[in-house]
Amino acid sequence: MPAFFLLTYPAATLLLHGGASALSIAAAVISLALLFGPRMWTGFAPLRWDSADTRICIAMACPLAATLVSELRHLSVISNTLDSPSRFLAAAPLFLVLRRTSPRTLAWADLSFALGAVVSLAVLLVAPKVSGIDRLSSRFLNPIHYGDIALVLGALSILSLNWWRKDNLPVRVIKIAGLVAGLAASVLTGSRGGWIAVPVVAVLILYVRGRGKSRRWKLVLPIAMLAIVVGVFTFSHTARDRVTDISSDLLHYEQGQRDTSLGIRLQLYEAAVKIIEAHPVFGLGAHGFRDSMPSFSASGVLTPVAAQTGEGETHNQMLAYLTDYGLIGGLALLAIYVVPGVIFWKRLNTPTAPAGRAALMGLTFVVGFWIFGLTVETFDLKLTVAFYATMVAILAALATYADKTGNGT
Template sequence: MNNTLSTLTWLFSGLMFALCISIPDGYRIGAGGLLLLSLSLFFLKPKWSMLNKDDRLLFWVFVVFVISIYGAALSDWIRFDSVVKKTLDRFSLFIFVLPVMVLLLNVSGRKEWLWYGVVIGAMSGFSLALYERLVLGLGRARGSENAILFGNISMLLGFLSLTAAAYFFYQKRFFWLVLALSGGVCGIGGSVLSGSRGGWVAAPLVIFFLLWVFRNLLGKKLLSKLILFLLLIISIIVLVPQTGVQARIGQAVSNITHYADNTAKETSVGLRFDMWKAAVYMFQQNPIIGFGESQVKKNKQNLADIGSVSHKIVRFHHAHNEFLDAASKRGLIGLFFILVLYLVPLKLFMNKIRQNECDWKIKFYAVAGALVPMSYIGFGFTNVMFTQKIGVIMYAFSIVLFWVAVKNAENEALS
């Protein structure tokens, strides 16, 4: 029974990555399967003693974050509209992942299936992006999500696939090494085809991190060749007009110029600047607890009526910046908890990287785990990833899955 449960648990874990952007609501299949399997905890009598202080810290980070969201919603209780309800519904998913964490800690691991999942997910997502761009003729690939979320999740899968490539290089499994490298290119390519510039902000930092952390594994000669290859790929992506990157960068520069000289403010970048401006204003007016979800639209409308921002930003429910959005809606308290949600898991994974400097069997999973908050922080400068369930699920479940994979690898090293 336990062997079957273990197999199903890690199968659904891999499926979450494999299907997350290639089929409509594909992420729900893996995450939903894990939630259903977590019901077996009622019969397994889980060993709670297996949770050490770091496990409990991660556990409580999620719990306290959700409590902070519900606390902020109290100010909206009288105006309990659809926006507030949807917000609470989304963020509750951080609680639902916790029994999955306990389940994973109590079953033996086939954690390697996570690598297969991210590679398949990156490649299948890129295939869909190509179909949408070349066959359907869409200007931006989007899958079943909006183009920004599709592109950012694709970029994350690309980063994780590059980590998988390092894993298979270490294992000398060259077939999967080639597939994982292809997955890395496909994940980044899916982001390119989506035209989501926010994901490109995270790319330089993450790629530098990967090159740095794997420098000893690759060796100076191979590392130099890899850097030259990456520069070549980046040059091709930027210079070839068909990718759309050159046009999107040029459009951004033009938008910024027009916004600065006040000749055209209602461009893509100009509207984003106005959203940031409105968020800063709301934060300044109520810096401790913010204005809440239900009052954002009203405040933006007031700013638009006096000509401070464009009327076109009123319809947007968020500020297109994770940190400004939290500050405007939930004040310093909300900003603090969103930073905790990102920085505590990042610190835990970075600690594991340092503690297992020479043990690559553990270190690969720790690197992958660190990439998740690192990427989300980068994405958060130009978007709010938690506006849709896919953003919440891919963050919460990815953190838990790679954390448990690290724990399993540590246990195997001791046995």
């Protein structure tokens, strides 16, 4: 069962409505049973905690704790605001179980990211949904989140080349196809906010993978990456138009026309900063940003269109946590990025090659999602919270499994 879960989870997230949430909850329940059930039934040895176990579990508990502290401070605990942050904590038991799983089982993740990326494009080609702004997505996920997930799965797909062993030709073709599919799906959705992650992740990969490589390798790989980007913008009018729109939106904003895609975001960021200055420690509490939109509209800080948009989201994940839950919310959000990121960074040079590669993949994933969150709320949906938390649990277990097995074999 763990092997099947590892292989299918990314693809199921994009194929099944509610698949990410349902699978993550099922994985949490089964993991808890394995961890705390009688050893004669589960076959699991008693838990022996180490620093990685402790840090991941505490980090995953932080968003829920911060939400509760802020809401108790405001004497208003709203149950539906606890659902999403609880999904982070639900991934902790899965991490603990996967760390103690055999490398042979963990190796089933080898093709999972490629399959997920290929599925992301297949859905758009076979059963797409055209949003009200003429952008493709799936029938249950908006274009921004869909494009971001497809993009990061494409990156993980190419990083999984020769991961556990030297891949044969068919496997290499599938993983390269995963990169192409992820990029294509991202372009089709027009989710330009996610494209900011491309150069950052490219530099990260070049830095980590380039150490000890020949001068020729260091020259060829950047050229190949640049060629891919140039090819995308040469042959895709969607990509060109979406990038060109940025300068157009900025020009309109300076001229007082604030109700463009970028202009609305800038207005919301201004309102968020005002809230943070007035309520720095505990924020406004549950739904505080949303409920403040009418007053900002009445005062002229926001246009009516921007205020209506703000009732849906802040369009920046950190500002969303800071406005509703204050400094404690911001620190909690940092924890779910920084703690796994540090664990991945420290294991980039581990002697166990598959674990080291998984560390690079995990770092790429965390950095990618942090950048995605600069222009959209990545954790306002249960699906995206479950996907991020579960993927971090999987990648962190893959990067640290050798700590438990000794030699990783």
